[in-house]
Amino acid sequence: MTDQKETNLLPDDPETTGHSWDGIQEFNNPLPRWWLWCFYISIVWGVIYTIAYPAWPMISGATPGLLGYSSRALVAEDIAHYDALNADLRTQITEVELTAVTRDNMPELYNFAIQGGAATFATWCSQCHGRGANGVQAAGYPSLLDDDWLWGGSVEEIEATIAHGIRTEDDPDTHWSEMTAFEGFLSDEEIGQVVNYVRRISDQEADATLAAAGENVFLDNCAACHGDDAMGDRVLGAPNLTDRIWLFGGSAAAIEEIVRNSRFGVMPAWSGRLSDAEVRATAIYVHSLGGGE
């Protein structure tokens, strides 16, 4: 054994395969035989694998495999597993006072609500309110981050809004109000005056004479809902007109458009589509975004 090896490996006389192309020769370095066996074993393994596991594409899906493995079934199993783990928290969140769920008070439940609420929000709410919950400024999709709430910003009020929606026809508990379209009720002159009045009380540029005349128009026609001081009324969903936040924009043209034709948005009631736990978790999440009262 040793002798043969010596002659083979002498530096001046390496064994070659005998192949020669343009004087280039090939050393004979055979692969180890176990390498070949590994190759055969992997072929056998491959065949067994395609029998045991889903593998061959057919017309309506792949062959199922003898072991009945399915990644979808595993995912479903995982979801069921974690659902079961969270069952207690889900029950708990439907039973406790929402205001009691704070980080210091019930850290575990709070964390559950924030994480779960964020997921629900991203799935169902972000289409209108945006992924960052900032709505679409001046286009009728309210920001949920600021301190201005049409229907109230406490966690219970937010929950009621999510559960029953706004102007949802088939939910008897929904928030419902509609602003009158004043086109025809008020003259063009009066409309111009009240627009300037609203601009003035919200600290914007306005014609002083028109604004002064507009005060009476406002008190006669608008104050019933928006209040004498124009601070709005949350029972009616009437917005505060003195602040810097405008659902449909605060320019003179935008305000005039609303006075003439009225504008309001709608939001679906989620109580039928989402579970109580999901609605309540989402309320806690929205409440935590910076505007909660």
Next chain:
Amino acid sequence: MASSDVPPKLFAAQEPIFPKRVSGKFRNLKWIIMIVTLGIYYVTPWIRWDRGPNLPDQAVLVDIAGRRFFFFWIEIWPHEFYFVAGLLIMAGLGLFLFTSALGRVWCGYTCPQTVWTDLFYTVERWIEGDRNARLRLWEAKWDFRKWRLRVTKWIVWLMIALATGGAWVFYFADAPTLLLDLVTGQAAFVAYGTIAFLTVATFIFGGFLREQVCIYMCPWPRIQSAMMDEHSITVAYRDWRGEDRGKGKNREGLGDCIDCNACVNVCPVGIDIRDGQQMECITCALCIDACDEIMDRTGRERGLIDYLALTDEANERAGNPKVSTRRHILRPRTLIYTFLWSLVGVGLVVALFIRPDIDITVAAVRNPQFVTLSDGSIRNTYDVRIRNMGGGNATFHIGVTSDAAFDVSLEGTDGLTVDVPADATQLQRVYVIAPPDSPAADGERTDLRIWVEEGSENTRAHQDTAFFGRGL
């Protein structure tokens, strides 16, 4: 050139190797290294280290679920992964350094494959005898004695392999608890799976594949060849002194090599070092020990096989004296590697000592960039992650410094303090509010710095960020 017309075989069977027992200074060094490295590997998870009530008391623990790495007094959090990166860079540079200076010294002495194979050979020698006995056993029929010896050997190997796989998992969980769970069958499947895999791998790699791993599977020898130069130390045969080799008392015209094959018999990779440098050689230096013993016995000078650099051949052939190993090792290349290696090491140590016990990450919420409040003030939101890396529960005070005037408030609490449990992370939403029509509210961007302070220890951490206004 192959002379026949029969095409050469594409595959070769593994040639069995029966290394002979050898003693000498390099063998002793290998024993010591084997005991030290195996000792470190098996014992480390069992060392206890008191870190107080909130933290594990295992000296070395990779807590994957809790995302912590504990190493005696050092605790590494995931955001400090640069320490691990630094260690890997040091390991890389260290291998460059040792390879350029000492060739395949890693392969010969410290590589786990070498150490475990060496251990398995030792067991084999205890049970089946030395080289000649094993050769005879190899050729013997499978009678009762052969089965008895083989099975005994395999069982001992399997026990070592089991201990090897078993020790590995103890690095990832509390060792005493895990051992109890393992024995009572309550440990996680992944623990049993890992042990089973490593047991089988150790058994096959150490018992059967052995040098095949180095020759055909390991990428490191291929990389090493790019890092060695003519001054790197390798194991070589002084053929200018040894040749012509020959047996017998009449040494007329013969060199120092008496062709006793001692060097071949001890080789764990089955080569003849007298053929020159070979890919298979892991420079374990056992042939040096074997040859030195023969040289001593025959009254010749030691070092017929020796640690030599490539340049030594031409140099010594020309009749010049031996160049000392130290002169081979100390050269600009190795000095630069040493310098870089130390630089990273010093950097890591400094970073370790100056790091605070608390740390924050500020993620400015940029969707939306700012929120207008009813009174016209402008609010920016920051998600501040506070890491309490000290040993106890702590209360942190959050503050903001900036050229502009801001109001600061925290989500979910009235004050400006946050309680963070020991060894935990707390995410806190911080609101920074610029008053209506102030420069920051109307401006494009204002720089600000968010602070976190722990009163009792007076430790603080900060991160710079920016406040976005309406950009009027």
